[in-house]
Amino acid sequence: MEEFDSTNYGEEVARLLTLDGNGQRLMPLTCGSCSSREASQILKTRTAQGLFPNARNRDAALAGLWLYFSCFEEAHQIAQESDSAEGALWHAILHRQEPDAGNAAYWFRRVGTHPVYSAVARRTVKILEKYPDAEFRTGRWDPFAFVDFCERARTQQGSAQEHAALEIQRAEWQILFDYCARAR
Helix, strand or coil, X not given: CCCCCHHHHCHHHHHHHHXXXXXXXXXXXXXXXXXXXXXXXXXXXXXXXXXXXXXXXXXXXXXXXXXXXCCHHHHHHHHHHCCCXXXXXXXXXXXXXXXXXXXXXXXXHHHCCCCCHHHHHHHHHHXXXXXXXXXXXXXXXXXXXXXXXXXXXXXXXXXXXXXXXXXXXXXXXXXXXXXXXXXX
């Protein structure tokens, strides 16, 4: 998956994503408040089954959607209740953004390897070509190294490190969301 296309997930999800960047939003490295009150209000009235009827992992897709809008508590509740690898992955990402590096590492260890990692690694290499000064190199996706990278990037606002981290995080979200939300 190279280009993220919000229309791949149905009309309602596509409409929700248009409320803040259409799936292209650079989510902050540190969680804050929900980015779209309208999206939050709509999501509170929807179910995973209703939004993602044929998805590979409906609940994980819903957790990812809440995360996209930086609604930490709602995303965390869904991810925490999941017993899937995708739920654990969203859980790890949430704790990375909290920021709680130790808790993020715990959840990444629970995931182990995941099928999305190779796609995230490929996108990361492309993103890093734009930021030669960013201190992150990988031939394979290493979520633990990315936690450390984000920790450093948070302290370097406006730097190549921060820009690269934001873009890699967006790519990671797009790839994992696509994996969870697409039809089985």
